[in-house]
Amino acid sequence: MTTKDNGKAPTLKQFLQVVPVGPNEWESVYGGCVLALCVSAAFASLPTNDAGRIYDVYSVLGTFLGPTSTKTKLRFTVEDIRTTKSFATRKVEVWQEFPDGNGSGTTSRRRTMIQLVDFHVREPATSVLSGMTYSKRPLHPESCCDDPDALISQDQYLTENQTSAISKQFHHVFPLFFRYLDMKPIPESMGVAKALGLNSAVRTSQDDLPLQQRTNAHWWRIKEVKGGGGMLTTPGERAAAVAFFDAVSAVSTLEFSLRFFSPPNPNEWLLHEQHTENAGMGRTFSTGRVWDKDGKCVASMSQQSIMRAKAEREGAKL
Structure with a gap:
């Protein structure tokens, strides 16, 4: 295909x-x-x-x-x-x-x-145990305190908070974000402020936190195109869209585990928060979670990725 x-x-x-x-x-x-x-x-x-x-x-x-x-x-x-x-x-x-x-x-x-x-x-509703419906909250309260409709878009955030060179580079490295998704960044998250590492010199409110507590967070949903196209109607399409967004990255993933806790609906706003947990032996281990607007965690993805020093990467292959 x-x-x-x-x-x-x-x-x-x-x-x-x-x-x-x-x-x-x-x-x-x-x-x-x-x-x-x-x-x-x-x-x-x-x-x-x-x-x-x-x-x-x-x-x-x-x-x-x-x-x-x-x-x-x-x-x-x-x-x-x-x-x-x-x-x-x-x-x-x-x-x-x-x-x-x-x-x-x-x-x-x-x-x-x-x-x-x-x-x-x-399962039928009668088989669900009383009190056994719960989920983890985002790592940082700022990740879910704002109404996504009230936040500015990813493009506007870059224009207002990054240089034109950083904004151009962000569009070049992450073009699929802008093609398929509406995105509203959480300004308090480190990944947003630093443009996913493209502007690492920026100071953020999370700089003094341990590395494992620093986050990257966005609200996102499928972009509706003129004429009503773009909406995802089947469970397979919706799950695949979450898999796509949860895995888009500038690093090389080795293996991953994506788990769904309830059927997601990416036609509506979903919150995605990422953080790293471990690193060593040339690899990193990171986790991303997805919540709906009601604060229910609908999916979680962990992945190990290759991490090499710059000098060792020249001419190297996976």
């Missing part, structure tokens, strides 16, 4: 149906794009009209086996590991074919990602 260039930016709903290989300087597909497409593939394999059962995704565990190129098609294989009255599990693999480089015209096949996706058939 590949995108079609019709001169118009595709909606996120169209993005979830193709491989959004938007240009970047590394000629690699963003990890969140591949993750979202795998989730969509898993949903597409579920039984239909199965005695009225509703399958809710609750766990997505995956490993990046190598960079995914923008230069060749992606192929997805989905294996039915189990399908029972209460659960379904799918193994999803992403494959690409690459020229061998010897001029013979032959190609080699390589996996770039593998996922295990688990679904739980929705």
Whole structure:
């Protein structure tokens, strides 16, 4: 599957149906794009009209086996590991074919990602224990104290608080944010003030906190395009959108664990807060969580990423 260039930016709903290989300087597909497409593939394999059962995704565990190129098609294989009255599990693999480089015209096949996706058939309300509906709050109160409709947009925040050079660089490094999402940054979070590390010299209210307590936080929702397009209608589309946003990053993710606690609705405002927890041995471990406007945590994602000193990165490969 590949995108079609019709001169118009595709909606996120169209993005979830193709491989959004938007240009970047590394000629690699963003990890969140591949993750979202795998989730969509898993949903597409579920039984239909199965005695009225509703399958809710609750766990997505995956490993990046190598960079995914923008230069060749992606192929997805989905294996039915189990399908029972209460659960379904799918193994999803992403494959690409690459020229061998010897001029013979032959190609080699390589996996770039593998996922295990688990679904739980929705339980009747009578089976939910009284008092057993609760969720963790954001790390910092500032993350959820404001009405997102009253906050300024990501673009306006950059214009008012960063130099034109930083704003231009932010658009270049994170173009998919502006193409598919409405975003309202939380000004008190360190990641916002420092433009996700592009302006590290800025002083913030979180500078004196331990590293593990510093945050990056935004409200976000799917961008509605003129004519009503862009809204996501199926559970698979909505879960894939959360997977996409939760994984978009400038670092190289090694493995991740994405868990859903209730079906998210990214057509409405969702709060995303990120923080790091551990680092060492050339890797970092970070967590991001997503809340709805009612303060209910609907999803959580943790991931380990590669972390190398600048001198060691030159010419290095994963």
